[in-house]
Amino acid sequence: xxxxxxxxxxxxxxxxxxxxxxxxxxxxxxxxxxxxxxxxxxxxxxxxxxxxxxxxxxxxxxxxxxxxxxxxxxxxxxxxxxxxxxxxxxxxxxxxxxxxxxxxxxxxxxxxxxxxxxxxxxxxxxxxxxxxxxxxxxxxxxxxxxxxxxxxxxxxxxxxxxxxxxxxxxxxxxxxxxxxx
Numbered sequence: 001x002x003x004x005x006x007x008x009x010x011x012x013x014x015x016x017x018x019x020x021x022x023x024x025x026x027x028x029x030x031x032x033x034x035x036x037x038x039x040x041x042x043x044x045x046x047x048x049x050x051x052x053x054x055x056x057x058x059x060x061x062x063x064x065x066x067x068x069x070x071x072x073x074x075x076x077x078x079x080x081x082x083x084x085x086x087x088x089x090x091x092x093x094x095x096x097x098x099x100x101x102x103x104x105x106x107x108x109x110x111x112x113x114x115x116x117x118x119x120x121x122x123x124x125x126x127x128x129x130x131x132x133x134x135x136x137x138x139x140x141x142x143x144x145x146x147x148x149x150x151x152x153x154x155x156x157x158x159x160x161x162x163x164x165x166x167x168x169x170x171x172x173x174x175x176x177x178x179x180x181x
Contacts, residue, residue: 002129002137003145006033007049012125015076015117025069025128029056031137032072032128034085034149040092040123043159044148051085051149052141054134068128076120079113081105088149088163089124090116090170097170098180106171109180 012035018025034051036044044050055071056064080087080097087106091097095112099105108116131137142150148159151167 002031002131003141005129006031006052006127006141007145009033009035009127012127014125015121018072018076018126023069023073025072026130027067027069028130029132029134030054030068030128030130031134031141032068032126034075035125035127036123037125038123040089040119040149043162049145050147051088052138052145052147053085054138057135068130072126072128075126076124077117079107080116081107084151085149086113086116086120088151088167089120091167092163093119097174098177099174100180103179106174 013024031052031054033049034053035047035049037046039046039050053071053075055068056066075083075085078086080090081100086108087097090108090112093116095108095116097106098109098112100107100109107113129137139153141147142153143156146157147154148157148163150157151160151164154160
């Protein structure tokens with residue numbers, strides 16, 4: 001049932017809707033799924049589920065404060081250092097990844113992150129299901145579905161090695177450049 005709600009949702013939500021106040025995204029634990037009107041890479045299909053994520057993530061030693069609302073909103077307006085989805089999308093779209101701050105974190109800098117947010121507002125749509133302990137459902141979905149933008153637990157996916165290589169090349173280029181102010 002949860003897989004159907006993410007693969008063929010009754011409703012997909014846009015950035016404008018998710019970022020509105022009050023937000024329709026619940027402040028609860030769960031799994032979210034990302035669909036794209038235009039795919040971020042020519043080898044991927046438009047209009048279908050390409051990525052799933054969870055909130056909160058499993059933490060053995062402490063309790064996470066994350067929930068669906070915080071995570072989904074962050075993916076739409078945050079940066080690549082705090083969002084694997086944004087990192088993946090920006091790398092696939094050819095944005096310049098750069099080291100920032102102390103040089104340990106990498107983002108697409110202000111202009112690149114703004115361009116990515118704009119691209120996501122135009123193309124990315126999200127849905128979710130509330131789920132306590134969402135990590136079990138996430139693992140099940142990744143093992144059963146074709147989710148090319150998920151890297152963790154997803155070596156079996158045909159796009160995995162390509163995506164891993166694209167991200168590695170972006171990080172390598174970023175390390176060769178000076179730290180961005």
